[in-house]
Amino acid sequence: MPKRAKGIGLLSGGLDSILAVKVLQEQDLEILGITFTTPFFQAEPGIRAGRTAGIPVRALDITEEFLRMLRKPRYGFGSQMNPCIDCHALMLQRGGRIMEEEEGDFLFTGEVLGQRPMSQRRDSLKSVENLSGYGGLVLRPLSAKLLDPTRVELEGLVDRERLLDIHGRSRKRQVELAAHYGIGQYPQPGGGCMLTKEGFARKLRELLKLYPDASGREVEMLKYGRHFYLPGDILFMVGRNLRDNDKLEALSSSEDVLLRIPDYPSPLGIMVRPPSLQKESLEVAARVLIAYSDAPVSHSIGVEWTHRERKNMMTTGGMTRAESQKLMIT
Numbered sequence: 001m002p003k004r005a006k007g008i009g010l011l012s013g014g015l016d017s018i019l020a021v022k023v024l025q026e027q028d029l030e031i032l033g034i035t036f037t038t039p040f041f042q043a044e045p046g047i048r049a050g051r052t053a054g055i056p057v058r059a060l061d062i063t064e065e066f067l068r069m070l071r072k073p074r075y076g077f078g079s080q081m082n083p084c085i086d087c088h089a090l091m092l093q094r095g096g097r098i099m100e101e102e103e104g105d106f107l108f109t110g111e112v113l114g115q116r117p118m119s120q121r122r123d124s125l126k127s128v129e130n131l132s133g134y135g136g137l138v139l140r141p142l143s144a145k146l147l148d149p150t151r152v153e154l155e156g157l158v159d160r161e162r163l164l165d166i167h168g169r170s171r172k173r174q175v176e177l178a179a180h181y182g183i184g185q186y187p188q189p190g191g192g193c194m195l196t197k198e199g200f201a202r203k204l205r206e207l208l209k210l211y212p213d214a215s216g217r218e219v220e221m222l223k224y225g226r227h228f229y230l231p232g233d234i235l236f237m238v239g240r241n242l243r244d245n246d247k248l249e250a251l252s253s254s255e256d257v258l259l260r261i262p263d264y265p266s267p268l269g270i271m272v273r274p275p276s277l278q279k280e281s282l283e284v285a286a287r288v289l290i291a292y293s294d295a296p297v298s299h300s301i302g303v304e305w306t307h308r309e310r311k312n313m314m315t316t317g318g319m320t321r322a323e324s325q326k327l328m329i330t
C-alpha cells in the first residue's frame with residue numbers, strides 16, 4: 001500500500017486557509033489543522049475554519065515565544081508592530097514540531113503569492129521557510145504551481161498537477177472556488193491582528209520600552225483602561241468603566257499596586273509592577289485617579305492602596321483631567 005501523506009495546515013481562519021484544505025482534500029491525504037493564540041490574535045477563527053473545512057484542529061498558545069520574538073524580529077516590522085515574516089516563521093516552526101510529533105510529511109498554508117506586499121512575496125515566502133527550519137516542506141496549495149516544488153511533490157506524495165496557480169491581490173478566483181466548494185460564509189481577509197492597529201501598537205511599544213520583560217498578562221492589560229506614565233518609569237492604568245475595572249483587577253498580580261478611593265465613586269487604578277514603592281510615584285498615581293473619580297479635585301482625598309495584600313491609606317489633592325493628559329500614553 002502506498003503511504004497516505006499527512007499534512008499539517010496552519011489555519012488563520014480566512015477563506016484562503018479553508019480553500020487550501022479543500023484543494024488538498026481532492027487528493028487522498030490526511031490533514032490536521034493547527035491555529036494559534038496570543039494576546040494579539042485568537043484561535044477561534046482558525047477553529048471555525050477547520051469546522052467549515054471538516055478537519056480536526058489543534059489550538060496552541062504561543063504567547064511566551066511570540067513575545068520573545070517580538071522584542072527583536074529578524075525581519076523587522078510592517079507598518080505598525082506587526083513582525084509578519086518572523087510571525088509566520090514562528091508559526092511554521094511550531095507547526096513543524098507538531099508535524100514531527102505526528103509523523104506528518106508536510107506543512108501547508110493558505111498563502112497566495114503576491115497577495116500581500118511584505119509577507120507574500122516570493123523571497124519572503126522563502127525567508128519564512130528558511131527561518132522556520134522547515135525549508136522545502138511548506139506547501140502553498142493555492143500558488144504551488146508558481147513556486148518551487150516541495151519535497152512531497154517531488155516524492156509524488158502530493159500531486160502537483162492538482163494544485164493551483166493563484167497569484168496577486170485579486171480575490172476573484174478565491175470567490176469562485178468558495179462557490180465551487182459550497183462555502184457560503186467566510187470572514188473577509190485581514191483585520192484580526194492587534195499588532196497592525198496603530199493605537200494598540202503605540203501602547204505596546206511604550207510597554208516594551210518600560211518593561212522589556214513584559215509578559216502576556218501585561219500585554220493583555222493594555223486592552224483595558226487609560227494608560228499613564230508615572231515618575232520612575234512606571235505604567236499606571238485607570239479603568240474607564242466597570243468592565244475595564246473588572247478585567248484589570250482580574251489581570252492584576254500581587255506585584256502591582258491597586259488604588260481605590262473608598263469615599264467616592266472611582267475607577268480602579270493599577271501601578272504595574274513598580275520596581276520600588278516611591279512616595280512620589282504613588283502620589284502622582286493617586287492624583288491621576290482622583291481626576292477620573294467623582295471626588296472633588298480641590299479637596300484632600302483619602303486614597304487606599306494595596307500592595308502584596310497589605311492595605312494602606314494616603315491623603316492627597318487631585319489633578320485635573322487636562323493636567324493628567326500630559327502623562328497619558330495616547
Ligand code: SF4
Pocket residue numbers: 041082083084085087088119193194195196
Ligand atoms: S498580521 Fe499579525 S498575525 Fe498576521 S502575520 Fe502579521 S504579525 Fe502575524
